[in-house]
Amino acid sequence: MTTTTRTHEKLTMAQALNRALRDALAEDESVLVFGEDVGPLGGVFRITDGLTAEFGEQRCFDTPLAEAGIVGTAVGMAMNGMRPVVEMQFDAFAYPAFEQVVSHAAKLRNRTRGAVAVPMVIRVPYAGGIGGVEHHCDSSESYYAHTPGLHVVAPANAADAYGLLREAIASPDPVIFLEPKKLYWAKEEVDLAAPVPGIGSAAVVRDGTDATLIAYGPSVPTALEAAEVAAQDGRSLQVVDVRSIVPFDDATVCAAVRSTGRAVVVAEASGFASVSSEIVARVTERCFHSLAAPIRRVTGFDIPFPPPKLEHFHLPGVDRILDAVDDLQWDES
Amino acid sequence: MTTTTRTHEKLTMAQALNRALRDALAEDESVLVFGEDVGPLGGVFRITDGLTAEFGEQRCFDTPLAEAGIVGTAVGMAMNGMRPVVEMQFDAFAYPAFEQVVSHAAKLRNRTRGAVAVPMVIRVPYAGGIGGVEHHCDSSESYYAHTPGLHVVAPANAADAYGLLREAIASPDPVIFLEPKKLYWAKEEVDLAAPVPGIGSAAVVRDGTDATLIAYGPSVPTALEAAEVAAQDGRSLQVVDVRSIVPFDDATVCAAVRSTGRAVVVAEASGFASVSSEIVARVTERCFHSLAAPIRRVTGFDIPFPPPKLEHFHLPGVDRILDAVDDLQWDES
Amino acid sequence: MTRDPDLLLPSDEPVMLIDPSGEPTGLAGFDLPSSDVLLRAYAAMVIGRRLNDQAYALVRQGRLAVYPSSHGQEACQVTAAHVLADGDWMFPTYRDTVAAVARGVDPVEVLVLLKGDWHSGYDPYRHRVAPQATPLATQLLHAVGVAQAAKLRAEPTVVMAMCGDGATSEGDFHEALNFAAVFQAPVVFFVQNNEYAISVPLARQSVAPSLAHKGVGYGLPGERVDGNDTAALLAVVGGAVDRARAGEGPQLVEAHTYRMQAHTNADDATRYRRDAEVAAWIERDPLTRLETYLRAQGVLTDEQAAEFAEEAERVATHTRAGLNQDVVPNPEELFDYVYAHRTPQLEEQAALVADELAREDA
């Protein structure tokens, strides 16, 4: 992951997202930001900090407390020339809007044979690792990824956060934008003028030859850490950041897996019927004869997200990833 | 699939379901049936036909038109000693209740460290094949299967429909009960006194030696038909009816796949991040070295459910299944 | 905007300007619409009735899968369209075919949904008519969004957001009314209370004094009107549109009407209501009422009535012809509208279908 050094700044992911919103609001009159507490407060994570002050109440505003209402009115606004960017306060609080997301945002273009586009972004502070109480740490990407008509992206660093959010806002289609909460405050060099990673493109973020770790969002730093530890043990792990869950970048991911012949998928969400299942299934279908061992998954368990004191048992960690790598039938190969 | 001949009757799946509700209402005072139009009308598919007349308005009744309301009050009733069995009129009309299903029905037991059980059944007329207009033919099993805390079952014949519904109503946990709409009217011998298939058990419904078709719900008859056609071409296909999606019967399914070394998963739902992805992933993980070829999927495409005149292009059919079987690298083995 | 509950509560009885026998009631506070306006509405109602009955017949003939008829609700249907200006929007439900047609959409295009060729058959931007909504009450939020977007751009658009009595029980109804009220969005929520939600009578849906009494809880005026009295509908719903356009915010209007036929042809209404109930409503038929009034006023002549009937026949013929046309569906299209551009995955899947078709042809 190299960043060029032209217009670089040191930003947290939260700041990068704020910057993306600000730049989009400044460049395009039709962009609107709304949701619960996104106005004067700037959102509970401060991602919309200062936007009402800078762009006025017409462009960034609080709504009544109702998620279906937020998504549903955003759909209507998108039908009528706007580009709404809405915030769901935490993952699980997006569920009341599920019908609006799945049956309308995702399907209106198809329903109208292409006549009605629904360009909108639904931002979801996402996943765990912050010691949040119940409902504040769900990983909901699989619900959305399974729903045709939605794009689903999850940045893992500040630069991608900026680029992908700009791209999501510019997209003619609805985008579920998953923001890994635990990465909000990590500071990094960001080149705001760098070419934006296209929605639909994965990135090889660490080279390696023995096995491939496939991760996205909050699991990417964990995977990188695991690769670092493995390197010390003399095992060379490649890390792929999926970045765009839908559309999925088969080419990059499969090329990576073919190059090593072994893979582990890492994700926080419960594994059953999930994005991680899909990655295992589709990569296996495509790379079967290049695989020395079945692809392993290191995911959250098939349990409700645990209480704060127990979340570290649930979340994929370095040790569990390395155990899975050890399990990739090295003797037989 | 053999049925013993003791107390058998010829019933459609719709009648078998009606019988299961009636028997449960008669045997257990705490069983309640409610939802939209389930009272005097007997439901739009007549599954609750005659129940209000037989058991009174206190036991089977219409509610206001609000799905979150139906599921949410059912959760409360289950907390307070009842066993509600509610109907969502069509798959996509369950989405407004998503939050209540996912954050409450599924999680209350866990939330209360086991103190509060939520025994309830959510019946969902399910999937396509009936020429229904938009929103009437979704396959939503992946959303529920991905959600810890729910059992998810889908019968493929009248006998299992009766047995599984009785079992679901008796279950101490919430059960999503998926009723394949297109099979409602298929008549079959049913032995009402036969042992009930346990939730969690798959069934080998056709023996075969060359490859295994893994299906559930509406896709089981299609898989059986494909096996029949293949037999005429001299290829022997085994068919497994998954029946219980959660919990999943790894033992039966994996034993079947190991016995043939090849498999195709068949499901109507869009394939991406779905139950079919999970089946491919978990069976591959467990049976990798028994597999002569990667497991194939024949699923609905990653598109919104099509309009009636186009649904046959979308739904897994015999030809597409046989194409996938042909693709299982027979030459190399 | 007012918060005075007295100004937000509906009148004690539904507003009626012409009674079921065709006599003006002389109710104070409302002007009778002009003869021109009423005559134009009547003509559209004659077409609407014919279209309802034609569509119903087309189901029996297997040309439509199903038809939720608005027979008996034509006064509401036509009013919803006629009170709007060109730049306004309409958000109809599956039952509001006649309303969409009265707004200018070709009935053949409207019926594409129920014919099964596609989920919606018309371009929503052409007549500013959203696709007919199937999931209940969900479209009301879209209507609020469309209205608010227009308001933010200072456009004079008003949005007619339609739903049935049953749909008022959904959470989305609540959220839509509240968002509209807080935003002061130019929306008219027009509830056709036809006494039933499929089999469920209004008494099982709500025990409120009336559905119009829901308005005050959001700080928007609720009014109720005789839904079979075209004059009262035009006055009340038209008034609500005017107020919304003038920047006075959203309003809720409940029209008391009746679903004369079963929910759809697939439904068996004898399971839940008695013929006598239906018969009583025949007395209140909206077409008869308006016709009697217009004839008494000397506004409607036999010649005109014959012209209207002919025009209705033309529409019915056109509809029949359109629906008898068998469209050969193109499966490639399944992949074209999911996103603005096909994803690589959709390209693969489309190729699979193309390959299957090529082999079938070969």
Place this chain on the structure above:
Amino acid sequence: MTRDPDLLLPSDEPVMLIDPSGEPTGLAGFDLPSSDVLLRAYAAMVIGRRLNDQAYALVRQGRLAVYPSSHGQEACQVTAAHVLADGDWMFPTYRDTVAAVARGVDPVEVLVLLKGDWHSGYDPYRHRVAPQATPLATQLLHAVGVAQAAKLRAEPTVVMAMCGDGATSEGDFHEALNFAAVFQAPVVFFVQNNEYAISVPLARQSVAPSLAHKGVGYGLPGERVDGNDTAALLAVVGGAVDRARAGEGPQLVEAHTYRMQAHTNADDATRYRRDAEVAAWIERDPLTRLETYLRAQGVLTDEQAAEFAEEAERVATHTRAGLNQDVVPNPEELFDYVYAHRTPQLEEQAALVADELAREDA
């Protein structure tokens, strides 16, 4: 059950029986609760206030992750508990710690949620207190279900369903009130309107004359009450409970109160409201008001006041001690409550964790 709107609409002003200076208002139509009842409430409020402040301090000390305080809302909190009988149920939110404690739940068990040991720390059946709800308004439907189940079995249970002003905007609020009204379920919907939903003031949440005006739209009585006047609360909310128990159906009560502190310790209220606004509400403190009245009546003596303070200190000490106890969490439990019995998949996953732990120990 009545459908007369006049009987369903709230009074013009919130009911107040004792004014902010501690004087009885003499408002007709309501009896002042007895001195005993008021004194008991006062004692619980003193405990509640102490507990609120103790919990707040425990966040600073890192023993609690976060605490949504009901400082300033203690009159509402205590009333919600004191008007209930043993067999009744309470459905509190995350902010209603003091209400749950006033009903008898051990504060240490209540605070388990915010300590992070588990999602809920008490057995809901013991005191008939549902787990504190986090997703807004969702618990109101559960409350209706519990009430309706009791009603079907002819049990005399009444359910206290609690939520905030912000939560009234959610669709589930609407569906719960409507289901309750149509079922005539014995539920009291008790809305603590504390003027804010995190940063969003009531004016952005609703433009209705009052939240109590929502009742009429469901056919249930709405009433509003000064939420810092314990006497009025006991009279109005208690009256609603009595009517529900007598089979007269559900009711909505809006209590006007104020969130004296930030939403939680994690919140910065200076971003959206001014100190002057907060200061004005100090004048209306519910404890001061009741204390002044009780002292003026000669009901509360200095000795009693000292006793109450001591009891509050005991509760605070007990809470501190409980929260200072470090519970060693057992990861095996993660797999035990997902279902009545572990699935084979959960057995595998639990085994994986057990194996990891065994290796760590080794």
